[in-house]
Amino acid sequence: MSWQIGLVANGIIMVAYLLISISIVVPLARSGQLRTNPLGGATAAIFFSCAVHHGAHTIHMLVGGTAGEAMKIAWTWPMAISDIFGAAIGVYYWTLRRTYSSLMEGAQLFQDLRLREQQALELNDSVLQGLVVAKMALDLEQPAKAREALATSIDSASRIITDLLGNSPFDVDLRRSTPAMTEPEDPPTGPPTDRAVP
Structure with a gap:
């Protein structure tokens, strides 16, 4: 039973991570940042490689064969629980994407x-x-x-x-935690001047 749970969880992780990779690459490509924004490209590559890795697990367990059967036997409950946790993170990420959609427009996570x-x-x-x-x-x-x-x-x-x-979805409080200083902390060391500053 644990390998079936692992199969489903790995499939969810594969889809979620692949979509995350696409959601990063497409805005970067549209804004011409694929070459100029290495952080965005590397992040997309990490998610893509994770999607391929988990997708390979899913395919092996689905197709069977020597490797697939060995993987089913080796897939213990701790591994299945780990996959459930990973799938939950992937699903949770997409719920956040809907909440913070204004921050995800264009390539703002990897600002040009x-x-x-x-x-x-x-x-x-x-x-x-x-x-x-x-x-x-x-x-x-x-x-x-x-x-x-x-x-x-x-x-x-x-x-x-x-x-x-202007596009922030947060309720931003622009008040200072301490009053702004209107006078220097130390008195000026130069000679006094009688010129008033308006």
Whole structure:
């Protein structure tokens, strides 16, 4: 009886792992990341190799023959229980895929490095450069221009954060665990200045 349970469990594992491999490869291929995203490709290959391994067990036990009969005899309850556990994990994974489907769109589990570079450049262009302009304006005693640059940088940062978190299925709490510091912890060591910062 244990080998029949092992056969069914191995079949479930084979199908689940093969589908996982396909669900990784297809988005990578569509977005042109098969060569540029080695982590995604390697993960898909691992699941594919596991699917082949468990599929081979299933076929051997189904077809029979010398190897198949020996495998049936060798398939003890501990092995069958291990296969049941593996099949349960595969099925559970697909229930999670349905729950977190928005995270699985495209190849977001294996985010394209080009997308990360684009986000870094956008932060640099939209936020950091605005802060640099604000600092220069303060140094040149141009408070109106500094306020304008700061307002633009804040709006850009807010838009970028909203875009990054917009598709999240989680209830994200953006409140800080500790208040943001508005003054430096240590007093400035330089000479005092009478210039007020607006």
